[in-house]
Each structure stands twice: as structure tokens, then as C-alpha cells.
Amino acid sequence: MNFILQHTNAKTNARAGLIITEHGVIETPIFIPVGTKGVVKAVHISELEKDIYAKIILSNTYHLYLRPGIEILERSGGLHNFSGWKYPILTDSGGFQLFSLSSNCKIKQEGVEFRSHIDGSKHFFSPEKIIDVQRSIGADIIMAFDECIPSNTNYEYAKKSLTLTENWLDRCLYRFARTKNKYGYSQSLFPIVHGCIYKDLRVKSAEYVASKMAEGNAIGGLSMGETKEKMYEIIEIVNSILPKDKPRYLMGVGTPENILEGIERGIDMFDCIMPTRNGRNGQLFTKMGVINIKNKKWATDFSPIEIKSELNIDKIYTKAYLHHLFFSNEILALQISSIHNLAFYLWLVKEARKHIIIEKFSTWKQKMLINIQNKL
């Protein structure tokens, strides 16, 4: 994997670049649709490619390890072959699941003992195991094993957790350096900055991560309950330390606003479940603001989902029809909403990139923020 920094905004830290992988080139800033179990829920691969213009998708080590399991992934020739997605893939390490499924986990220095949420069976994840599993999945970008903690964690635990995450990072790097890819193309390992909401821990972590000279770096443990202002502040601190010539990935974020603010502060990659999950739950992100399509007022609105959209799906279907599909419990409702929202997110970062390159990012961002945050 290579990163070419093409342009940095004169007044802000917003950047435009290229991530070059063996499965394709990704223009940054980029949004990564989340496909936890090797599929972006309710979205077909051809839709990802032709309607959404997705360039890379994310899957999850924990979930794929439990199902379908490593053997099937290896026999299929890796996740690209297995899923049919021939463009870049990034896998999350499963660190987030230690947080979201924490009731099933016992975290130790050596690794994590956990019970499967599917059948309750006992398993053990070490940093080494996480690298091995990610080798078997075969994503282009793989993530270090980290502990993800909520923003209200006390300083003592956050400090202890960071030490653990740093120790795990070293073990991930060691294992990564001593293993090979399984399917003939290279993989890149991204370390993850932690430190909760504590500035000194974030600085320490960012310096530690930067010292590893990885091919790209991630910021984790944000939007875990802290205010957005706090999150932006931490992004600024961390990005002032992370190397400029490598891509910076803000994990799990976020709202369209979060993404624009992140881009302004020098983030190149984002992922979030929001466009898909919220879409499935009836929330649509549009250029004019947010729509809850289940609200009664849309039942008789026969205008397109998004006015002035080049997206086919927005031209074909009206708000009233989509409202009807939700109320009729039709699968197509989830498909349309997911495609629309992902296409909106990808459109947003593409426009951001365009405006960074022509040095009009700030004014464009201000204008966008006014519109996209409306509640329609």
C-alpha cells in the first residue's frame, strides 16, 4: 500500500490524497461503508460499485472468525473471493467488540477470553491470533488489536488500558512482520491511537504510534460518549503528531458533520454504521437535511427522495413510496435507504475532496453544515 498526499489546504489541515492498494486506488478523504459480516447489510456489491461509488469496505475480524470461521475463509481464497468484492477491504480487529460485547469478555495482559455471542462457546484472542485471523481473511488494510473504552472511563483505567493497547500493538507488529500474506497481495497494518479523553494520554499514544512508522495510522476510542467538541479537540492534538505523509483513519465516525469537521482537521478515512443502520431505521441523510421517512408527513410527499440528485435510486423513488415501503415492512425499504445514505456519504467526501483541491473547502463546508443538519 502507498499513500500519495496530493494537496493540503492552505488554511486548514484538510488533505486530498491517494491510497494505492493492489485492489485499487482510493481517493481521499474517503468514507468506508461497514460490512461487518462480509456484507454491507441490504446492499448488493454491484450497488456498492455502481450506485454508491464505494472504493473500500470494512469487515470485522471477530464476527468473521465466529462465522463463517477461518477454515471457510481460507478455502474460499480470502474474503475478496468469498464475497465477490474485488476492491480494497479493511478489517477491524475486534477491539470494538471487547467494548460492545464486554459482558462476555475477560481482558488480560495475554489477551482476551470471551464467549461467542452466537453460541456461548469459549474463545481466546491474543494480538498474535488477531493478526493470524486477519491474514486468513486477507483484507488490504488490517487493524491492530486494541481495547476500546468509553469516554467516561477514569484516568487510572484509561492509562492502564493504553499501556495494554501499546503492548498489544508491539505484539501485533512483531507477528505481522513474521507472517506473510496468504493470497498473493500485500496487507498493511494500521496501529490505533488511544488515550480516552485525556490529552496527555492521547499525546503519548500518538507519539508512540508515530514512532512505529506504519503505512497508515488510526485514531480509535472516539465518539464513545464524549462531546463532539472534545472529539474535535482530540483529533487536532493527535493529528498534530501523526505523520503527515501517511493516511489517518478516524475509526467509527460518524455523522456527516463529524466527517466534515474531521476532514478539516486532517483525517483521510472514516467508517461508520450510521448511514446503513440509521437508514434501515428510516433515517435518510440528504443535502437539505435529515429526514425520518417514517414520519406521517411524508406519506403524501410525492417528490423524489433527494431533489437534484444524480443518483438513480433518488430519481426513481418518491418519499411517499419509500414511506409506504417502510410501513409495509418491505425489504426494499431497507435497500433503498441504505443505498441512498451510503451514496450521500460518498458524495459528501467526494465533494469535500474537490473543494480541498480548489482551495474552497472552508466556505463549502460552512454552507454544507447549515443544510445537512436541518431536521426536515
Next chain:
RNA sequence: GGGUAGUUACCAGAGCGGUCAAAUGGGGCUGACUGUAAAUCAGCUGAAUAUAUCUACGGUGGUUCGAAUCCACCACUGCCCA
């Protein structure tokens, strides 16, 4: 004609003397959702000049301190027998 079971909020349906404006589903309304155990979850859903008021469990009348709940008659519905 005889017998029998029923009639409860938008719908289905529990309640069978007080703690009932009435369980539970469904439907409807409104929120929430940030590296996905999420096509999920939460709240509201008789009215109001809204903390103990009114109107409501088919209708009318009665028993009782008190009735959706007991009694009488009436209306309607299902089933069975002629």
C-alpha cells in the same frame, strides 16, 4: 321455534364485585441509533380548563357503600337441534 356461546378502547383479545381508563398482541404517533449481537430499541396511544374531573367494557333498568364484572328485560352475532 328450542338450546347454547358471546357482544370490552382503532383491531384482535384478557379481565369476571373494589388495587380498572382496563393485561397482552397488532395497528398508529414520536424519539433514539457513531470501528453493527440492531429490518433494532424506547416512549406515547379515551377526553380535558390534565395531580384524586368527565366519558367509556352492546342498550335500558336494577342489586350493592361500590359493577366491565351479579340480576332482569331488550337488541345484535356465532354455533347446534327442529
